[in-house]
Every structure is written in C-alpha cells, then in structure tokens.
Amino acid sequence: MSERTPVLVDCDTGVDDAMALLYLLHRDDIDVVGITSVFGNNTAAQCAHNSIRVLELVGREDIPVAIGAENPLVGEVTYLATHVHGGDGLGDSGLPVEVSTSVSSLSAVELIDQLSARYRGRLRMLAVGPLTNVAHALDAIDDLTERVVDLVIMGGAADVAGNQSPAAEANIIHDPEAARRVLGAPWPTTLVPLDVTMTEIVTEEHRERLVAANTPVTRFVAATTDFYFGGYGFESYGRRCSPCHDALAAGILTGEMVPSVFPLLHVEVDCSDGPGRGATIVDTRGRYRGFPDQPGATCRVALVTDGSFPDKLVAALGA
Numbered sequence: 001m002s003e004r005t006p007v008l009v010d011c012d013t014g015v016d017d018a019m020a021l022l023y024l025l026h027r028d029d030i031d032v033v034g035i036t037s038v039f040g041n042n043t044a045a046q047c048a049h050n051s052i053r054v055l056e057l058v059g060r061e062d063i064p065v066a067i068g069a070e071n072p073l074v075g076e077v078t079y080l081a082t083h084v085h086g087g088d089g090l091g092d093s094g095l096p097v098e099v100s101t102s103v104s105s106l107s108a109v110e111l112i113d114q115l116s117a118r119y120r121g122r123l124r125m126l127a128v129g130p131l132t133n134v135a136h137a138l139d140a141i142d143d144l145t146e147r148v149v150d151l152v153i154m155g156g157a158a159d160v161a162g163n164q165s166p167a168a169e170a171n172i173i174h175d176p177e178a179a180r181r182v183l184g185a186p187w188p189t190t191l192v193p194l195d196v197t198m199t200e201i202v203t204e205e206h207r208e209r210l211v212a213a214n215t216p217v218t219r220f221v222a223a224t225t226d227f228y229f230g231g232y233g234f235e236s237y238g239r240r241c242s243p244c245h246d247a248l249a250a251g252i253l254t255g256e257m258v259p260s261v262f263p264l265l266h267v268e269v270d271c272s273d274g275p276g277r278g279a280t281i282v283d284t285r286g287r288y289r290g291f292p293d294q295p296g297a298t299c300r301v302a303l304v305t306d307g308s309f310p311d312k313l314v315a316a317l318g319a
Contacts, residue, residue, distance in 0.1 A: 004031040006119040007253070008112065010068070011246070012040030012129030013050035014085035015228045019313065020128055020154075020246035021054050022217060026316050027254060033123070034115045035065045036108035040129040040174055041081045042089040044070045044108075047129070050089045052099045057216060061101045068108030069132035072175035081170065084232055091227030095220050112137040116147040123147065126253050127182075128154040128246035130174035135181040145187035154249035155179065156193040156267070156280030158301055163236075165278065169194050172269065173278030180269040183280075189299045191267060192249040193280065196259060196302045198236070200244035200309045204229070206319075213319035221317055244310055251309050252302060256316075261304035264293035 007030055011017040024030050035055075037048035048067045055063055071077055086092040104111055112133070116123050125148055127134055134151065138144055155171035156179075162168040172179045183189060202225060210222035229240040236243065251257035263286065270279040282301055286292050291303070 002029070004029055006031045006033045006123050008034045008036065008115050008123060008125050010036045010038060010108070010125065010127040010129060010133050011047065011051065012038050012042065013047040013054065014041030014081065014089050015091050015224045016246040017041070017128055018050070018054050018090055018224065019221060020126070020250040021051065022058065022221065023247050023250050023313055023316050025058055025060060030254060032063055033119065034111050035063060036068045036111055036133050037065065038068045038108070038129045038133050039070050039077055039080065040171065041085045043080065044068050046089055048103050049099065052101045052103070053090065053095050053097070056099055056101060057095065057220060064104040064106070064111060066104040066106050066108045066111040069136060072130065072132055073135060073177040086227050091224030093220055093223035093227065108133045109137045109140050113141050116141065116144060120147045122149065124149045124253060125151045126250060127151060128171070128249055130171050131155070131178040131182045132175045135178035138181060138185055145185055148187060150188040150190065151182070152190040152192065152249055152253040154192045154197065154246050156191050156282070158193050158195050158280065158282035158303060159284055160195050160198070162279065163194060165275065167270070167276045168278030169280070172280055176269050176271045176278045180271055183267050183269060183299055187298065190252060191280070191299050191301045192252055193301065196305045197245040197248050198243045199307055200248050200305060201237070201241050201307070202244055202310045203241045206310050206314045209314050209319040210317065215318050217317055218319050244313065247313050248305070248309050251312060256312055257305060257309045259302040259305050261291055262300055262302055263291040264297040265299060265301045266294055266297045267299045267301065
C-alpha cells in the first residue's frame with residue numbers, strides 16, 4: 001500500500017464534523033495527524049471535547065486535539081449553532097460525555113506549526129468550520145503556504161442562497177475577514193460550498209442501514225443523524241433527511257468523490273456590514289463556455305456532484 005496521506009482537520013465538531021472525522025478515520029489511505037478546534041457549532045473548547053469523544057469512540061486517543069479561536073478576527077461571536085447540533089453538540093446521541101484524554105498543551109496555531117513542519121510538503125488540511133485558526137496560522141507561520149500541499153474548505157455558496165443569510169453560508173459568515181485572508185493566500189485551495197453539500201442528502205434509508213449494522217460507530221451516527229434529521233431536514237427539505245456538508249468535503253479531499261464541475265475560479269469574500277456580509281463572490285461567468293479555469297485563480301470550486309456520496313459515506317462507516 002502506498003504511503004498514507006497526513007491530514008490535519010480544523011473543525012467545530014458538531015454532527016456533520018463528527019461524520020467527516022469518522023469517515024477519514026476509517027480510510028486506510030489517510031492519516032489524521034491532528035485536530036484543531038474553532039468556535040462555530042459550539043465553543044472551541046466544547047468542540048475540542050467533542051472531537052476527543054469521537055476519537056475515543058474509535059480508539060484513536062493518540063491523535064492530538066488543540067483548542068483554537070473562540071472569537072472571530074473582528075467583533076464578537078454572533079451565535080453558536082447549538083440549536084442544530086444539540087445541547088452536547090453531537091445530537092444528544094448518548095455518546096459518553098466524560099473522556100479520559102486531555103486536550104493538547106499546544107494552541108491550535110502551535111499544533112498547525114508543529115505538524116506542518118513535521119510533514120512539510122506532504123500535509124493536507126481540511127477546514128470545516130470558521131477559518132479563524134487558519135488565518136491566525138497564516139499570520140504566525142511565514143512559510144505555511146509552502147509547507148502545506150493544499151487546503152480543502154467546507155464553506156460558502158457560489159450560485160445558491162446562503163443558509164445563515166440570503167447571501168452567506170454559516171462557516172464564512174462566522175468570520176468573513178478570516179475567510180478573505182485564507183482564500184487570498186497564495187496556496188491551492190478547494191471550496192466545497194452549499195451548491196454541492198445541499199444536494200448530497202443522507203436519508204432515512206441510510207440511517208436504517210446504519211442501525212442495522214449495529215456497531216458502536218454506526219449506532220452513534222444513526223443516533224446523531226436522527227437528531228439532525230428532526231431539525232435540519234424539515235427546515236431545509238420538508239422531510240427527514242440532512243445535507244452532507246463536512247463529510248462531502250472530506251470525500252473530495254480523499255478523491256473518492258470527484259465533482260463533475262470543478263473549475264479554478266476567483267473567489268472574493270464580502271466583509272462589508274451590509275446584507276451581503278459573509279457572501280462568497282465566486283466568478284462563475286464562464287459557465288456558458290464550459291467553466292474554463294480562470295488565469296491566476298488558486299481556488300478550485302465544487303459546483304456539481306452526482307448525489308452518490310452519502311452511499312459512499314455509509315459504506316465507509318461499515319453499513
């Protein structure tokens with residue numbers, strides 16, 4: 001087998017983050033070498049704790065988890081998404097709350113520095129929360145963009161409505177200034193926006209497969225998904241189901257899911273105080289010419305996928 005790819009995951013661990021982590025942890029070709037937490041679905045401290053709960057579920061207490069930013073680069077936290085992810089942040093699914101593993105003594109930026117140096121030229125990063133930690137790391141580590149192979153981001157909305165405002169997606173609107181800093185840095189990025197995550201749908205049939213598999217992992221995912229369905233599904237689709245946000249980004253990182261429309265495009269972030277704040281302004285004017293890659297663009301944007309990833313996700317988890 002070829003050498004495993006080291007991946008650092010920056011997340012605000014709630015329901016969909018947990019599924020992304022479990023998906024990566026079940027792959028033989030991926031080595032999750034560290035996790036950094038950020039505010040978003042809950043506080044950064046609670047999200048780090050939730051990451052440890054997920055790691056202990058699969059016996060991976062060896063992976064360091066570092067607490068990151070509790071506030072955006074500018075202003076204060078406007079809200080935490082506990083209404084979507086449950087009181088414990090993981091869908092009140094019954095996963096043990098008490099853990100035996102401690103968080104890292106390093107900060108998130110320090111862990112990013114350590115791992116990007118250790119795996120220089122090999123490390124890939126997956127960011128599925130607000131981009132505050134990554135922005136801080138860019139400011140603190142002069143050559144971070146040279147150390148890291150690429151950064152895959154779940155966030156934004158290219159040609160669809162936002163989910164936290166008419167224009168903005170949750171991860172980006174939590175810290176638009178950080179998103180602008182990260183997407184403007186000279187490194188290869190991939191944006192996995194609502195355009196595709198909202199079309200990759202986990203259904204009751206998927207949940208039933210997880211229940212039937214009856215392993216600790218599938219029981220947890222079935223339970224936490226049940227909570228997610230009850231709120232998110234009805235609000236977004238009018239039925240019990242859920243979008244596949246963070247796990248889809250993980251699937252695109254691994255290459256198991258390849259978008260059918262996936263061009264290099266220029267992306268700007270609206271950092272104004274108006275109704276467009278947090279919008280990702282993606283230059284999709286090339287659609288009528290088959291979306292040619294745009295000269296000078298460094299962000300590859302997933303615009304169309306085929307809807308098959310939830311089946312791949314459930315299979316990867318053992319159902």
